[in-house]
Amino acid sequence: MKTATLHSSSPQQTLALATALARVLKGGEIVLLRGPIGAGKTVFVKGVAQALGLKSSPTSASFSLMKKYHNKKTVLFHIDLFRLEGEEVLNLGFEEMLEDEHAIILAEWPGPIERMLPADRLEMNFVLEQGDARTLELSAFGPVSCRLLEALCLAAPL
Numbered sequence: 749m750k751t752a753t754l755h756s757s758s759p760q761q762t763l764a765l766a767t768a769l770a771r772v773l774k775g776g777e778i779v780l781l782r783g784p785i786g787a788g789k790t791v792f793v794k795g796v797a798q799a800l801g802l803k804s805s806p807t808s809a810s811f812s813l814m815k816k817y818h819n820k821k822t823v824l825f826h827i828d829l830f831r832l833e834g835e836e837v838l839n840l841g842f843e844e845m846l847e848d849e850h851a852i853i854l855a856e857w858p859g860p861i862e863r864m865l866p867a868d869r870l871e872m873n874f875v876l877e878q879g880d881a882r883t884l885e886l887s888a889f890g891p892v893s894c895r896l897l898e899a900l901c902l903a904a905p906l
């Protein structure tokens with residue numbers, strides 16, 4: 749496991765970090781985003797999708813829980829399972845995502861699906877500070893996610 753602590757002092761800085769992550773994504777990476785409402789998790793995910801030049805595409809039953817973004821070569825799933833608990837969530841159409849080992853998965857409130865995902869994942873805990881300041885506590889649990897963590901550290905403001 750590898751850990752690091754980064755800081756963001758504005759939405760723009762969070763977007764710059766998202767862009768830095770997007771540059772090193774190849775497909776198949778898992779990122780779990782933790783932290784309270786308003787911490788910037790969704791800002792970060794949208795920044796990644798935008799930096800990759802992806803368009804959102806309609807999803808089925810789980811439309812509000814799972815948003816799919818894609819272009820010709822990349823698929824990204826944005827999951828948000830806020831307040832959902834329990835196994836019944838697993839019947840809501842995550843099969844496509846879980847079976848695609850080349851999909852990029854960015855999950856807010858990942859609770860119910862957490863243990864279905866590969867162990868090599870980057871965890872980003874967004875901590876609210878004064879005003880627009882955020883602390884980002886990163887943990888990487890394998891070689892793929894360590895690469896992502898290092899790329900974020902290189903891009904972070906000192």
Ligand SMILES: Nc1ncnc2c1ncn2[C@@H]1O[C@H](COP(=O)(O)OP(=O)(O)O)[C@@H](O)[C@H]1O
Pocket residue numbers: 756757758759760761762783784785786787788789790791792856874879880881882
């Ligand atoms: N440093 C920052 N990084 C990200 N968002 C920030 C930052 N400072 C202020 N914000 C604002 O906080 C809000 C974060 O919202 P959102 O990304 O939806 O939060 P979450 O998904 O964690 O609940 C946005 O309105 C954004 O403009």
Ligand SMILES: [Mg+2]
Pocket residue numbers: 789790828856
């Ligand atoms: Mg959110």
